Amino acid sequence: MLRSLCLVALCCLPASLARPASTENPYGGSTWGGNNPWGANYGGGPRGGNNGNESDRQAWQRAQFVKEAFELAWDGYYKYAFPNDELLPVNNSFSNSRNGWGASAVDAFTTALVMENATIVNEILDFIPTINFAVSYKDELVSLFETTIRYLGGMLSGYDLLKGPLANLAEKLPTMISLLMLRQPDNVDKLLAQAQTLADILSYAFESPTGIPSNNLRFNNRSTDGATDNGLATIGTLVLEWTHLSDLTGNATYAQLAQRGESYLLNPNPASSEPWPGLLGTNVNITTGLFEDAAGGWSGGDDSYYEYLLKMFVYDSSRFADYRDQ
Ligand SMILES: *[C@@H]1O[C@H](CO)[C@@H](O)[C@H](O)[C@H]1NC(C)=O
Ligand SMILES: *[C@@H]1O[C@H](CO)[C@@H](O)[C@H](O)[C@H]1NC(C)=O
Ligand SMILES: *[C@@H]1O[C@H](CO)[C@@H](O)[C@H](O)[C@H]1NC(C)=O
Ligand SMILES: *[C@@H]1O[C@H](CO)[C@@H](O)[C@H](O)[C@H]1NC(C)=O
Ligand SMILES: *[C@@H]1O[C@H](CO)[C@@H](O)[C@H](O)[C@H]1NC(C)=O
Ligand SMILES: *[C@@H]1O[C@H](CO)[C@@H](O)[C@H](O)[C@H]1NC(C)=O
Numbered sequence: 001m002l003r004s005l006c007l008v009a010l011c012c013l014p015a016s017l018a019r020p021a022s023t024e025n026p027y028g029g030s031t032w033g034g035n036n037p038w039g040a041n042y043g044g045g046p047r048g049g050n051n052g053n054e055s056d057r058q059a060w061q062r063a064q065f066v067k068e069a070f071e072l073a074w075d076g077y078y079k080y081a082f083p084n085d086e087l088l089p090v091n092n093s094f095s096n097s098r099n100g101w102g103a104s105a106v107d108a109f110t111t112a113l114v115m116e117n118a119t120i121v122n123e124i125l126d127f128i129p130t131i132n133f134a135v136s137y138k139d140e141l142v143s144l145f146e147t148t149i150r151y152l153g154g155m156l157s158g159y160d161l162l163k164g165p166l167a168n169l170a171e172k173l174p175t176m177i178s179l180l181m182l183r184q185p186d187n188v189d190k191l192l193a194q195a196q197t198l199a200d201i202l203s204y205a206f207e208s209p210t211g212i213p214s215n216n217l218r219f220n221n222r223s224t225d226g227a228t229d230n231g232l233a234t235i236g237t238l239v240l241e242w243t244h245l246s247d248l249t250g251n252a253t254y255a256q257l258a259q260r261g262e263s264y265l266l267n268p269n270p271a272s273s274e275p276w277p278g279l280l281g282t283n284v285n286i287t288t289g290l291f292e293d294a295a296g297g298w299s300g301g302d303d304s305y306y307e308y309l310l311k312m313f314v315y316d317s318s319r320f321a322d323y324r325d326q
Pocket of ligand 4: 199200201203251252253254
């Protein structure tokens with residue numbers, strides 16, 4: 001939801017920017033009103049400032065507009081829907097389509113981080129350690145794929161940013177309190193702990209004859225929906241998060257689980273399931289490891305498998321050179 005709002009904002013931009021900068025702000029936000037921010041002394045963003053040219057100022061201006069759209073969406077969600085999964089903006093109600101673990105908050109975490117909004121970052125950072133991943137809302141099925149890309153990915157990339165270039169955004173406890181707490185794990189450390197807890201719970205998905213995971217899980221009795229096959233994207237869009245979790249924790253099991261499932265995609269059988277080099281069918285039998293078809297493409301259900309081939313190579317070009325070749 002938050003993502004599509006941001007995309008809408010981007011699509012609207014070219015027409016808006018065609019206006020002279022001093023016209024009335026049609027959006028009601030602060031960035032577009034008042035003083036002409038394109039002038040020499042607007043204070044500047046990272047790429048603006050007195051040295052920026054027209055193109056730099058335009059980029060900075062656009063970034064401010066996207067940030068305002070994000071803050072509007074976040075504030076509505078936080079006021080009316082948090083910590084549920086999503087806001088229903090027409091009547092300010094909420095719903096839980098992603099197992100009730102606060103999907104919009106965890107999804108928005110890295111967005112708030114790259115926008116460097118410390119207020120929102122810390123609202124989410126305080127919340128994540130309180131999520132109980134053992135219980136799914138109304139015992140609804142848990143999607144291994146959705147849970148990996150949103151929750152696991154959100155927590156791990158937030159952890160990376162807060163341990164690295166954006167460490168200044170996490171609220172620090174006053175020194176006296178942190179001394180009294182005798183080096184208890186802080187909320188940033190708890191992000192990794194929560195990621196590990198979630199992966200430990202999810203890991204039974206891979207308990208199949210081949211190691212290819214089941215996608216739809218029932219946490220209440222550690223079962224699945226009984227499907228005997230899984231798809232290209234749902235099998236092949238796990239390996240980055242699970243590998244990174246192993247790299248961060250030192251427990252190699254997460255990477256092994258995801259990479260074993262992935263191996264049936266990197267070495268597809270039967271040969272007919274790869275009608276063009278590297279381009280695969282969609283459905284894979286999790287008992288036999290064999291593709292069931294040769295129909296695929298770049299569409300939903302397939303696309304992010306190809307995305308993750310590239311990402312694995314970018315992640316570590318020596319360990320994952322074969323992902324590029326595939
Ligand atoms: C000015 O604009 C160009 C893009 O047209 C950009 O590559 C360049 O780095 C900008 N900034 C400065 C200070 O020249
Ligand atoms: C809000 O709207 C949704 C449909 O968008 C509906 O399902 C829900 O029942 C409404 N909630 C309330 C409290 O009116
Ligand atoms: C962060 O977002 C809030 C809205 O949740 C906004 O009021 C505040 O101005 C933003 N702060 C910064 C530094 O952008
Ligand atoms: C590593 O993770 C796996 C998967 O959750 C778990 O079963 C195992 O106990 C962990 N190993 C260690 C040494 O913590
Ligand atoms: C698990 O629970 C669901 C209902 O929540 C039930 O339909 C299913 O048969 C159960 N599976 C097993 C293996 O007990
Ligand atoms: C997958 O293979 C098993 C074992 O051959 C078979 O029982 C099952 O029906 C197959 N599933 C599908 C969806 O074809």
